[in-house]
Amino acid sequence: MAVSDTQAVAATGRSGGLAVPSPLVILKKYYSVLLLIIVWEVVARLNLVTPFLLPSVSSILKGVYKATLEADLIRDTALTTYRALLSFCVALVIAVPIGISMARIRVIHWFFDPIVSIGFPTPKISFLPIFILWFGLFDRPKIFLATLACTFPIVTATYLGTMGVDKYLLWSARNMGTSENSLLRKVIFPATLPQVLNGAQIAMPISIIVVIVSEMLMGGGGLGNYIMVAQRFADSVSVFAGLLVISVLGYLLQKILEKVRALVLHWHEETQHESK
Amino acid sequence: MENICAIRNLTKVFFVERTGEYVHALDRIDLDLNRSEFLILLGPSGCGKSTLLFMLSGLDHPTSGEITFTEKSHDNKRLTCTVFQEYALFPWRTVIDNVAFGPEMRRVRKRARYREAERYIELVNLTGFETRFPNELSGGMRQRVALARALANDPEVILFDEPLAALDAQTRRVLQTELVSIWSKTKKTFVYVTHSLEEAVLLGERIVLMSSRPGRVKEIIDIADIPRPRSTTNEREVKVLAMLAEHIAAEVDKSMRREREL
Amino acid sequence: MTVRSTIVVLWRYAPIFILLAAWQMASELKFVPDSLLPSFFDVVHRWLEFLADGEIAKSGTFLWDAVRSFFASTVVTNTAASMWRGMVGLGLSIILGVTLGIAMAWFQKLRDFFEPIVMISYPIPKPALIPIFIIWLGLGHISKIAVIFAGCLIPIVISAFNGARGVDRYLIWSARNMGTREGKLLWRVVVPASLPDILSGIRMALAISFILLVSSEMLAAKSGLGFLIFFLGESGEYAGMFAAVLTITLLGFFADRAYLTIMRRILIWREE
Numbered sequence: 001m002a003v004s005d006t007q008a009v010a011a012t013g014r015s016g017g018l019a020v021p022s023p024l025v026i027l028k029k030y031y032s033v034l035l036l037i038i039v040w041e042v043v044a045r046l047n048l049v050t051p052f053l054l055p056s057v058s059s060i061l062k063g064v065y066k067a068t069l070e071a072d073l074i075r076d077t078a079l080t081t082y083r084a085l086l087s088f089c090v091a092l093v094i095a096v097p098i099g100i101s102m103a104r105i106r107v108i109h110w111f112f113d114p115i116v117s118i119g120f121p122t123p124k125i126s127f128l129p130i131f132i133l134w135f136g137l138f139d140r141p142k143i144f145l146a147t148l149a150c151t152f153p154i155v156t157a158t159y160l161g162t163m164g165v166d167k168y169l170l171w172s173a174r175n176m177g178t179s180e181n182s183l184l185r186k187v188i189f190p191a192t193l194p195q196v197l198n199g200a201q202i203a204m205p206i207s208i209i210v211v212i213v214s215e216m217l218m219g220g221g222g223l224g225n226y227i228m229v230a231q232r233f234a235d236s237v238s239v240f241a242g243l244l245v246i247s248v249l250g251y252l253l254q255k256i257l258e259k260v261r262a263l264v265l266h267w268h269e270e271t272q273h274e275s276k
Numbered sequence: 277m278e279n280i281c282a283i284r285n286l287t288k289v290f291f292v293e294r295t296g297e298y299v300h301a302l303d304r305i306d307l308d309l310n311r312s313e314f315l316i317l318l319g320p321s322g323c324g325k326s327t328l329l330f331m332l333s334g335l336d337h338p339t340s341g342e343i344t345f346t347e348k349s350h351d352n353k354r355l356t357c358t359v360f361q362e363y364a365l366f367p368w369r370t371v372i373d374n375v376a377f378g379p380e381m382r383r384v385r386k387r388a389r390y391r392e393a394e395r396y397i398e399l400v401n402l403t404g405f406e407t408r409f410p411n412e413l414s415g416g417m418r419q420r421v422a423l424a425r426a427l428a429n430d431p432e433v434i435l436f437d438e439p440l441a442a443l444d445a446q447t448r449r450v451l452q453t454e455l456v457s458i459w460s461k462t463k464k465t466f467v468y469v470t471h472s473l474e475e476a477v478l479l480g481e482r483i484v485l486m487s488s489r490p491g492r493v494k495e496i497i498d499i500a501d502i503p504r505p506r507s508t509t510n511e512r513e514v515k516v517l518a519m520l521a522e523h524i525a526a527e528v529d530k531s532m533r534r535e536r537e538l
Numbered sequence: 539m540t541v542r543s544t545i546v547v548l549w550r551y552a553p554i555f556i557l558l559a560a561w562q563m564a565s566e567l568k569f570v571p572d573s574l575l576p577s578f579f580d581v582v583h584r585w586l587e588f589l590a591d592g593e594i595a596k597s598g599t600f601l602w603d604a605v606r607s608f609f610a611s612t613v614v615t616n617t618a619a620s621m622w623r624g625m626v627g628l629g630l631s632i633i634l635g636v637t638l639g640i641a642m643a644w645f646q647k648l649r650d651f652f653e654p655i656v657m658i659s660y661p662i663p664k665p666a667l668i669p670i671f672i673i674w675l676g677l678g679h680i681s682k683i684a685v686i687f688a689g690c691l692i693p694i695v696i697s698a699f700n701g702a703r704g705v706d707r708y709l710i711w712s713a714r715n716m717g718t719r720e721g722k723l724l725w726r727v728v729v730p731a732s733l734p735d736i737l738s739g740i741r742m743a744l745a746i747s748f749i750l751l752v753s754s755e756m757l758a759a760k761s762g763l764g765f766l767i768f769f770l771g772e773s774g775e776y777a778g779m780f781a782a783v784l785t786i787t788l789l790g791f792f793a794d795r796a797y798l799t800i801m802r803r804i805l806i807w808r809e810e
Binding site (some may be wrong): 029030031032033035052053059110111112113114115118120121122123125126127128129130132134135154157205208209210212213216217223224228230231235236239240242246251254 | 548552553557652655661664667668669670672752763775786787790795
């Protein structure tokens with residue numbers, strides 16, 4: 001935590017150079033994954049199992065390429081991304097104020113606490129048929145359900161974050177004559193931000209999961225629908241291709257969120273240690 | 277000597293929920309603060325010295341009794357500002373933005389408050405670190421920022437709650453010296469809580485010795501006439517130290533005996 | 539339970555009762571049509587019917603018949619089917635996941651091999667595996683169990699790995715210093731010390747298992763609560779659908795609570 005003065009001064013003149021790992025290092029680090037892919041390819045090529053059960057890796061990549069040319073996969077990816085991101089953002093807008101006010105206002109805590117504690121561990125996806133009943137067959141039930149599912153982790157994280165704001169920060173801010181309004185905006189909110197982002201990082205995969213399952217069950221485009229249709233037509237290559245795209249999408253969204261976190265929390269210990 | 281704050285008959289009682297008991301943290305404290313003095317509150321842990329500080333800062337309220345400042349606080353005037361052992365810096369603000377926080381709350385214009393902040397940053401010898409975040413600073417530097425931030429509010433009294441207790445011995449020594457120089461430069465009233473006898477002797481003008489459970493003022497020792505710079509090896513300082521040690525030992529002994537009885 | 543603590547619990551959960559009352563009122567006062575929101579009492583009524591609809595050949599002994607009918611009822615058979623799948627899948631993933639995670643932390647070679655695989659499979663949204671497991675294992679129990687197993691495995695491996703790797707070096711040193719053999723060290727020091735991480739990883743897996751269970755049953759099954767929800771929804775039996783949704787909701791809640799209680803019991807040595 002605390003570095004000595006000299007160390008801190010010495011750190012001023014640092015120049016952070018980013019070393020690009022050589023291909024050999026990557027090969028050594030990921031040899032098991034490569035091995036797995038090779039074994040998979042060989043098993044598939046030798047027809048040890050039918051292509052229906054296990055299409056070869058190369059045919060899956062070809063499948064991704066072909067589907068991209070035909071633009072269905074791109075359209076479906078865009079649709080899923082749109083739904084997942086929109087739900088995620090709406091959830092953020094709803095959940096953060098609830099979380100903060102739960103920590104600050106007694107009645108609100110009283111009202112939401114049992115709802116959150118019951119709602120958080122339950123599988124929200126089971127509400128899908130109800131949401132279909134209420135909101136129709138298109139985008140709305142998918143987005144609303146994903147929003148609902150994302151709300152819980154963000155509310156919980158925000159609430160805990162607000163409760164855990166260092167009391168000394170609050171004391172010294174009050175002592176400097178901060179009004180309640182400024183206290184909220186200038187002290188509590190920024191102090192809670194790391195936790196809010198923790199919640200967001202839990203919520204992001206949930207959003208993708210709920211959107212994809214809804215698409216699998218309801219149709220109406222999207223990657224979930226894509227793999228489900230492919231499975232019904234016994235088109236294994238497309239199922240695997242869809243899975244690959246979904247995983248890459250999940251990975252990218254998560255990475256983007258990590259970057260946003262580092263950007264927003266540029267003052268935070270974790271970010272600064274990373275840059276050293 | 278100009279009196280700026282009078283504490284009269286101050287009592288604070290806490291209710292401890294776990295044991296269902298009332299604890300007398302402070303019992304009928306009478307104390308005057310003089311303008312520009314360096315006052316030390318010294319006592320064993322649990323003697324209520326931090327509680328007294330909290331009452332002075334207005335963050336907590338006495339059960340009975342009064343604290344009266346001769347000046348009145350209003351939007352643009354803070355009577356007190358506190359420097360905590362925990363630094364309590366806003367980690368998302370740079371050094372200069374931390375120092376400028378108080379003026380910002382008083383709606384001082386950006387240019388003016390940065391100029392003001394710059395002045396105090398220079399005073400605590402942190403020029404060149406304005407754009408650093410607290411996490412990039414050592415403990416000693418963080419505590420300097422906290423001090424600059426308190427000074428930037430231009431309060432009547434600056435309260436210190438064991439500000440150097442978490443630092444290593446060398447840094448502490450350096451900061452003690454700087455504290456004294458800043459105090460003499462700014463002519464502010466410093467009220468300083470500590471449990472370190474050495475610190476009390478090195479820094480204070482008056483030392484308020486407190487007893488524990490209930491917290492009372494046991495004795496006030498005036499050492500303003502000991503010349504600075506002080507050292508724990510000089511004859512007069514050694515004498516005061518010995519006296520303080522005796523007091524504290526008696527207090528600790530008393531409280532340990534009481535704990536055994538419980 | 540004392541009167542006082544009962545009141546505390548009631549007060550704590552009062553908002554839930556208020557919501558349920560509002561629900562009931564909304565349908566009584568015809569704010570929303572029954573086709574969109576069947577009244578709460580209708581749903582409860584339907585649930586009770588589901589509990590009493592077990593069809594069995596009467597044997598004549600009243601009590602015995604009642605017990606058998608209970609176990610043959612819609613609620614119990616479908617819940618049992620779901621639970622069975624969930625527990626087998628989760629149980630297997632715990633056994634393999636904890637073993638693999640700790641082994642990865644203990645043996646560098648295993649770590650080198652498995653870490654990249656774990657890292658790559660971590661961001662896969664697990665329900666997307668369902669169609670593949672259906673291709674591989676068909677529509678029966680096994681495909682659901684496999685999906686749950688695969689989905690829960692990775693978070694458990696990661697938590698066990700992190701837990702075992704984060705074990706205080708001084709603990710290991712002092713145990714070695716006292717002459718503990720390596721095998722015993724693993725079992726007596728590393729496993730207990732990484733327990734907090736492992737148990738919270740399992741809690742996450744528990745939540746994932748419910749999501750996967752319901753999704754896979756909704757997608758393709760002939761039994762289970764997920765199947766029941768979807769089947770009733772498709773056939774327009776909304777009161778029944780709500781009853782099934784409430785059942786799985788409560789199940790998810792109580793499973794988590796029960797797990798939390800057990801976890802606290804096990805980790806009683808840990809300071810909060």
